[in-house]
Amino acid sequence: MSSRIPSLNWLRVFEAAARTESFARAAVQLNMSAAAVSQQVKALETRLGTPLFHRHAHAVTLTEAGRAYLPSVQQSLLMLETATTGLFGETREQRLYVQSVLLFAHGILAKGLSAFQARHPDINLSLSTGNIVSDFANRFTDLQIVFGNPALFGTEGDELIRxxxxxxxxxxxxxxxxxxxxxxxxxxxxxxxxRASWPHWFETLRLPAGQAQYFFADNSIMAAELSASGLGIALARAPASDRIMGMSGLVPCLPEAKVAGQEAYHLIYPSLTTMRTPARMFRDWLLDYSTAVQTR
Structure with missing residues (x-):
């Protein structure tokens, strides 16, 4: 009976295409042609007997089966990399998967990642974003940057920024x-x-909220754009929101009326003692970088 375990090269191509959501971008990363990437993905789908991607004009997105398969493929590739490094020394390139809540990625990480990559050019970092607790569940990553109660996300971690x-x-x-x-x-x-939003702001300043009218959005980046379009007044969440507030042309309404939030951003991981070297390097850099951001 023949094995259904696919070619390792097919899995590498699948992982790159899934991460970049593009056969063309995956081809650049893997030093292949886009046609070769497409052919190898098709071969994998044929072997598995199910489509892994929805094909669009200029991009691809994972099917439900593809989304379910990706974490196992990423984890397996990393296990092979870790075993190879342990037995034969450091590889030229080390892959690192980081997932961050959207506002932190946009307002904090984006500005600093070029410095991290310059310091560690051999680490191939893949950054994805989420917004709610369920976005961070059942997904393989080395490290997660979350907002709120860290116990909802992982077993160990560090507070980054309030x-x-x-x-x-x-x-x-x-x-x-x-x-x-x-x-x-x-x-x-x-x-x-x-959890800490307009009612918290009014309550902390001991102000009556009266008959406030609210418009609900699911993230602060969208809230800033809505405010910029004239829909209403948004709530800045400094320092993570500084960039989007500036880009949207928003200014403080009551500069003296600032309120501390109730929660913080945290870096989450399964175990510090078993953390892979690239993740440990990123953690060390991020802790220093977050401290610098708060003391500006």
């Missing part, structure tokens, strides 16, 4: 806000995935 909340709006609207009560004349854009 947040400060204050209202922001386009300059013309911000100029009309003289007191906290003036906020109630506008729609308040609420991020539904955060």
């Amino acid at each position: 947040e400060v909340l204050y209202p922001v709006a386009p300059p013309a609207i911000a100029a009309q806000i003289k007191t906290p009560q003036d906020l109630l004349s506008y729609t308040l854009i609420e991020v539904s995935t955060h």
Whole structure:
């Protein structure tokens, strides 16, 4: 009876195509042609008897079977890499998988990753993002950067950065806000995935929320864009939101009315003692970088 275990090269091609969501980008990473990537993915799908990708004009996305298969493939490839490194020494390139909550990736990580890559050019880092607890479940990564209660995500971790909340709006609207009560004349854009939001801001400052009208979004990047378009007033979450607030042209409405958030960003991992070398290097860098961000 023949084995259904696919070719290792097919799995490498599948992993690269899934991670980049493009046969062309996977081809560049693997030093292959896009046609060869497509052929090898097709061979894998034929062997498994099921499609792994939905093909689009300029991209590919995983099918349900592909999404279920990817974590096992990534973990298996990393186990082979780790075993090879342990027996035969360091490989030229080491792969590292990091998943981060979207706002932290956009507002904190994006600016610093070039420095990490310059310091560790042999680490091939793959960064993915999520927004809610379920995005971080049943997915293989070395490290996860999450917001909120770390016990919901992993067994060990480090606190990275806490947040400060204050209202922001386009300059013309911000100029009309003289007191906290003036906020109630506008729609308040609420991020539904955060426990500390507008009600927390009002309560901490001991201000009546009155008949506040809310518009709900599921992340702070969307909230900033909605505010910039004139929909209402958003809540900044400094320092992670600094970049998107600046890009959206938003300014503080009440600069003195800043409130500490209730939760923090955390770096989560299964075990510090068994952490792979690339992950340990990233952790060391991130702890120093996060400290620098908070002390600016």
